[in-house]
Amino acid sequence: MRSPxxxxxxxxxxxxxxxxxxxRSLERRGLxxxxxxxxALVMLTGCDVKRPASVQAALRAISRMNDEVQALLFDPxxxxxxxxxxxxxxxxxxxxxxxxxxxxxxxxxxxxxxxxGLIADKRPWTVRDLQAMPQSSMVIKHICVEGWSYIGGxxxxxxxxxxxRVGADLRAQYVAFxxxxxxxxxxxxxxxxxxxxxxxxxxxGETLADPFGYPVRLRMATKLGYKNPKWITALEVTNTYPGxxxxxxxxxxxxxx
Amino acid sequence: xSQAKTSPVTAVRxxxxxxxxxxxxxxxxxxxxxxxxxxxxTSGWGIYDDDPIIxxxxxxxxxxxxxxxxxxxxxxxxGMWFLAINGLIYLIYGIVSGRFRERLLxxxxxxxxxxxxxxxxxxxxxxxxxxxxxxxxxxxxxxILAGISQVVTGVAIWKPIQFSGLVxxxxxxxxxxxxxxIGMAVIVGFVAVHVALALLVPKxxxxxxxxxxxxxxxxxVQRGVKS
Numbered sequence: 001m002r003s004p005x006x007x008x009x010x011x012x013x014x015x016x017x018x019x020x021x022x023x024r025s026l027e028r029r030g031l032x033x034x035x036x037x038x039x040a041l042v043m044l045t046g047c048d049v050k051r052p053a054s055v056q057a058a059l060r061a062i063s064r065m066n067d068e069v070q071a072l073l074f075d076p077x078x079x080x081x082x083x084x085x086x087x088x089x090x091x092x093x094x095x096x097x098x099x100x101x102x103x104x105x106x107x108x109x110x111x112x113x114x115x116x117g118l119i120a121d122k123r124p125w126t127v128r129d130l131q132a133m134p135q136s137s138m139v140i141k142h143i144c145v146e147g148w149s150y151i152g153g154x155x156x157x158x159x160x161x162x163x164x165r166v167g168a169d170l171r172a173q174y175v176a177f178x179x180x181x182x183x184x185x186x187x188x189x190x191x192x193x194x195x196x197x198x199x200x201x202x203x204x205g206e207t208l209a210d211p212f213g214y215p216v217r218l219r220m221a222t223k224l225g226y227k228n229p230k231w232i233t234a235l236e237v238t239n240t241y242p243g244x245x246x247x248x249x250x251x252x253x254x255x256x257x
Numbered sequence: 258x259s260q261a262k263t264s265p266v267t268a269v270r271x272x273x274x275x276x277x278x279x280x281x282x283x284x285x286x287x288x289x290x291x292x293x294x295x296x297x298x299t300s301g302w303g304i305y306d307d308d309p310i311i312x313x314x315x316x317x318x319x320x321x322x323x324x325x326x327x328x329x330x331x332x333x334x335x336g337m338w339f340l341a342i343n344g345l346i347y348l349i350y351g352i353v354s355g356r357f358r359e360r361l362l363x364x365x366x367x368x369x370x371x372x373x374x375x376x377x378x379x380x381x382x383x384x385x386x387x388x389x390x391x392x393x394x395x396x397x398x399x400x401i402l403a404g405i406s407q408v409v410t411g412v413a414i415w416k417p418i419q420f421s422g423l424v425x426x427x428x429x430x431x432x433x434x435x436x437x438x439i440g441m442a443v444i445v446g447f448v449a450v451h452v453a454l455a456l457l458v459p460k461x462x463x464x465x466x467x468x469x470x471x472x473x474x475x476x477x478v479q480r481g482v483k484s
Contacts, residue, residue: 147308250327
């Protein structure tokens with residue numbers, strides 16, 4: 001099966017033939033000279049007063065270092081505090097990079113969870129398959145990077161049990177997700193294996209409602225809200241850094257709490 | 258040298274003889290802290306504006322560091338290392354060198370009241386830079402405590418699950434967040450007074466750049482006698 005993580009449009013090999021003379025005309029010295037002037041140009045155009053390119057690069061470097069520190073601070077055995085079911089907010093708070101009115105519901109009957117990467121059994125999963133798996137419930141605090149928080153109650157398949165069942169390489173670095181709303185996301189393996197990391201299919205004891213990720217979404221007690229993709233359509237286990245929707249725009253990747 | 262060996266007490270007394278009011282390490286740490294505080298406060302405003310604590314109150318883009326929340330966060334998470342490490346070295350230095358004890362203690366409530374009254378009568382006594390009045394001492398102690406508190410509440414809202422014990426001690430995540438905001442307000446209040454006074458008495462500003470007058474070895478004794 002073709003990996004859902006490969007680009008949809010790959011250029012035809014014929015483009016190489018069409019540009020053969022141009023490729024041949026490229027000289028290394030010219031490339032270096034061009035590179036230098038391109039560098040100078042970048043420095044000139046990078047003079048955005050608010051975020052110069054050099055400052056942005058430095059901040060990104062520190063953010064990557066912080067990812068490492070956060071991974072060290074993450075205790076795989078430390079459980080997040082849980083709360084009584086009576087405190088569950090109903091319905092949960094909706095938040096996405098678009099308005100709730102723009103949510104496109106997913107058809108649970110035709111929905112499949114595609115698997116790829118370092119996984120032994122890559123057969124796609126149906127909603128019924130997920131429902132048949134052992135379930136776990138948790139009432140935890142959802143903390144958004146913006147600052148707000150609420151208590152939510154989630155039920156689903158512990159990601160660890162799922163990864164073990166499909167024969168994923170648990171020594172791999174990343175678990176990556178693709179979603180129906182084009183919100184790629186990825187997490188570290190240590191967090192993927194944490195007992196409070198679920199492939200959630202229920203909220204407050206009821207099937208997930210459309211705006212909150214039906215049929216399945218990720219819910220982790222140990223990461224900020226934006227790390228929890230909804231309407232998951234594909235899962236990949238990989239050693240190549242997969243990034244994510246907000247991470248590409250500058251937000252920290254690890255985002256552990 | 259041999260004298261210092263035979264009598265450690267004399268050595269301690271003699272050491273500050275030629276020392277400046279603000280030794281070089283203090284000046285370096287002060288200006289690093291000034292820059293980092295500016296970064297932490299203005300980037301913090303950028304993070305705040307994404308979900309205001311006080312309904313209807315935002316700082317606005319002019320006052321924010323970072324053109325939107327992601328970059329305010331990145332500034333904040335970069336600045337925090339400089340703030341915490343510089344602050345930690347400052348605290349260790351202040352305690353080990355005796356500077357805190359020497360400059361900030363003791364504070365007597367009566368002196369605080371007296372200084373407030375004098376200030377209200379526009380009698381701002383700053384002729385002797387080497388002696389802090391009671392209100393100065395109090396403000397410096399408050400701002401040092403506020404700085405420590407910012408690091409503690411900051412850690413709590415950065416890692417509310419890993420340090421869930423600390424968060425419950427602070428009364429929960431939202432309460433820790435409000436405490437972090439209040440700490441900022443205290444520091445901003447201090448900075449306003451501190452900068453205003455430094456500009457009113459420019460020699461204090463010069464002292465923090467060049468080191469200020471040499472502190473006499475007997476300063477400690479004199480201060481005890483001073484009314």
